[in-house]
Structures are given as structure tokens and as C-alpha cells.
Amino acid sequence: MKIDHIALYTTDIEKLKVFYEHYFKAKAGEKYTNAKKHFQSYFLSFSEGSRIEIMQKMGIPPHALEEETLGLTHLAIAVGDKATVDTLTEQLREDGYRIVGEPRITGDGYYESVVLDPDGNRIEITI
Template identity: 30%
Template structure:
């Protein structure tokens, strides 16, 4: 087996329309497909990432809460590469998104910062 790249990341939203707007309008991801699955009372939205990867956004009735603190067991955070973290944060602030201060990776010297999606999922912007 030879892994090539991450194909997709799946996220379950508590408010599908609010999260759909966040990922498409605020983050600018392009919709590939959207399906309503009546038997599950669930939406599945496929979003394109610039590198060919995908983000899948799901809705389910009454999903159980999950801790989102960065040190909770499980997926720690979602990270996107950006050319200029400061410019990206300014754009997010302009769209009303609260962002954390820029930090510097102690091992690589690269700049990064965090913000959260509508369900408080931590998202990182990492300068490459």
C-alpha cells in the first residue's frame, strides 16, 4: 500500500445551513455535489479543496456533542496551508470570524493561527 494524500475530511454539523454558508462563503470552498438522504434525514455536501482533496459536510438529527479542545482524544484539528497567514486572518476578520493571534512553530519557524467553524471545530491556517 502506498498512501498518496488525504482524499477527504468529513465533518458533522449541528446547523447544516450555517456550516454550509461558512465553508462555501467564508472559506470559499466550491460545491462539488449536495445530496439529501431522506432515509437518514441527512445532508451530504462535497466541497472541493484547491489541491484536489475534499471536505465532506454532513448533517444528522441530534448528533452527540464531541469535545473540541485541542488536547481531547481523536482528531485534533483541521489545518489548511496558506501563502500568507496574516492576510488570510485579515480576510477572516473582515468576514466577522474571530481568530487567534499568530504563533510560530517552534520546530519549523513557520507562522500559524487558529479559528473555529460554527460548531467550534478548531481550524488552523499554516503558512507555507
């Protein structure tokens, strides 16, 4: 078994798509639109592993994701090496994204940083 994809609702599907394409080299599939349900989505694929489905639908209430909560708390995206973690973290900082975890070695041996995506989702950038 494997995790095929995770899904995120957003209020700005195009902005979120560009974020993952630009910073994490995601490739967006064709946009799916269901006019009757006021729903649209993209599947974002990476060079390997699971996909992210980003979705937009009228009437979905926002919730605060900047704080850690029960349930799904972050996505971890492996970028290959420590230098890329550092470089990408600095690029995101310079571009105005909020870094909520500076690059570091965690207690369980991961090297990672944590950034908030445009919707406030916690993204771990790791090796």
C-alpha cells in the same frame, strides 16, 4: 496513498458550507440527501489536496471541540503565504470568529494561526 477526505458532522450544514466557501474558497459539490435516514451532506473541494465532507443528521449529539482533546484535533488549511494568513485571521476576527491562536512561527517552523469554525472545530491557517 493519500487522504481523500475528512468528514465533519454539523447542526447547520448550510452555515458551515458558506463558512468554508467564503473564507477558504472551497467549492461545494451537489447536496446529497437521504430522506429515509434524515441525512444530508456536501463535499467541499479546494484548488488541490483533500476534501472536507460536511454532514447533518438528526440525533447526532454535540461535543465540545473548543478544547484540545485526543483524536482528531484540527484541520490545517494552507493559504499560500504569511500575508494571507495574517489578512484572513484579521478578517475572521472582525467577522466575529474566535481566534484561539494568534499568527506566529511555531517551534517546528510553521507560520500559522488558529480559528474556530462555526461549530468550534479548530482550523489552522498556515502557509
